[in-house]
Amino acid sequence: MPEGHTVHRLAAALRAGFGEQRVRTSSPQGRFSEAADLDGWVLADAEAVGKHLFLAFVPDASVDAGAPVTRYVRVHLGLYGSWTFAGEPGFATVHAIGAPRVRIGEREEGLDDGDVDWRRIVPRPTTRLRIAGPQGLADLTGPTACEVLDAAGRQAVIDRLGPDPLRADADRRRFVDRVLASRTAIGVLLMNQDVIAGIGNIYRAEVLFRARLDPTVPGRDLTRGMVEGIWEDLVPLMEYGARTGRIVTTQPEHRDIEARIVERSRGTRQNGDEDPDVVPREKSFYVYHRQTLPCRVCATEIRSADMAARTVFWCPRCQTVRSRRATWTREHPAAPWALAPERSERP
DNA sequence: GGGACATGAAGAA
DNA sequence: TCTTCCTGTCCCG
CATH class of the missing domain: 3.20.190.10 (MutM-like, N-terminal)
Incomplete structure (x- = not known):
């Protein structure tokens, strides 16, 4: 829906x-x-x-x-x-x-x-x-x-609705404070329309991947910066969705994992010949409906499970951030917005 | 033709 | 946590 x-x-x-x-x-x-x-x-x-x-x-x-x-x-x-x-x-x-x-x-x-x-x-x-x-x-x-x-x-x-990231009058702080005060899992909070309005199962799964967050982390274990980062990531993602009618959360370099694996093994580069303006649906998501497929970033098998009466999808290797003491490695860096929000690439 | 499933949520228990 | 509601498609027998 x-x-x-x-x-x-x-x-x-x-x-x-x-x-x-x-x-x-x-x-x-x-x-x-x-x-x-x-x-x-x-x-x-x-x-x-x-x-x-x-x-x-x-x-x-x-x-x-x-x-x-x-x-x-x-x-x-x-x-x-x-x-x-x-x-x-x-x-x-x-x-x-x-x-x-x-x-x-x-x-x-x-x-x-x-x-x-x-x-x-x-x-x-x-x-x-x-x-x-x-x-x-x-x-x-x-x-x-x-x-x-x-x-x-x-x-x-x-x-009775939480703030809507697509509205100019939205109060981001209401969302952030609510998350930070809750012991409920972030993956559940994002689906609660009282907490944040307009997010559904796709944006939940995708924004958590982009934030590298484990969906089961309690809201109160996160830092304010992390929660603000989720909001700031959602705004342009949803604006793109509203403008085009399509949800695209992948960054260009992650859209063709199969080709990249081949490329790596051959040591060659290939020119993309696809229309950059139209991202095919099967390349639009990092984790949503990709259970059993390899993660676009680390090739680990994507998992799925029930959460808040819906199926959540995540990468067990990339999404390991569970608290404010999170550490980043070269192979698994922080989310783009966490490193340089203003330079984060958008679809 | 039947059952599973899908970007959701209210109400009962 | 479970049940129910709304519609349409796909896959199966």
Whole structure:
């Protein structure tokens, strides 16, 4: 499922597609009956906080400011939720956002031939919410939450979330203090949305690898600098994700371990001929879903185990940092950000 | 057609 | 810690 970066990307797509426009709303599946109450309202804004999406609706464009009624639709995609878009050329830069595997994709390509009017696209029966504007439409399926809230309700949700690294108003210190005060494992804390909002299973595994941290280290055993380092590493990683829609955490020199092993044995160098702008998914992660494969840095077999009800992946050799007394060796240096944050290479 | 699995989280026990 | 919910895909028989 989408981690926080996806939801921010989605909010931007919805703002661009429907922002400040009058929209039709419906629930083809029938399980979001409140859609009818908002039909014909103006979608004033779309905002992401962690993995939560808030769509602000006001009654009508012609309503003067004053104290307009605002209703918020809160959407949480959960593990399976996704949005699909269709519309005029250039309406949405994305066809589908959400669940890991493709959705309307196939069908939509057929409909995108140009012969089929997007207005005639029949929603899937599972479509919880359809939003249709002058330029296009967006269909939501499979969310774990889709509900209407007032301003207080929206605020209550936000208040129980930890800081979101993708938000300019995020309070890094809240995250750092919370981690340093906890005896819970860092691998569990990172999945707790009250501690830090927007992190999911991929970013958890990957950022811990990059920090060389053992996922089981209690938060309070870490130094303030280490925890700040986790945050500072997450910000650009997630910004990249929000911008491109893809999670890439590997540094270029670690992307092709198989080739590097061959290269080393032959004592030759090879020129990379891949498009540097597109990192293939199978080269995008250090540890996520790479259990039993060799570590990209040290070739040790990547392991996996259950942690916080999800599978965590880690390198038992690289991720040995367990406390403030951690030592670095030449072969296993500190994470890039720990050495020189400002020069750490980003994807 | 059935079961496992997937970037998630709430609520019960 | 366990169960449940949301959807779609893939692999198997």
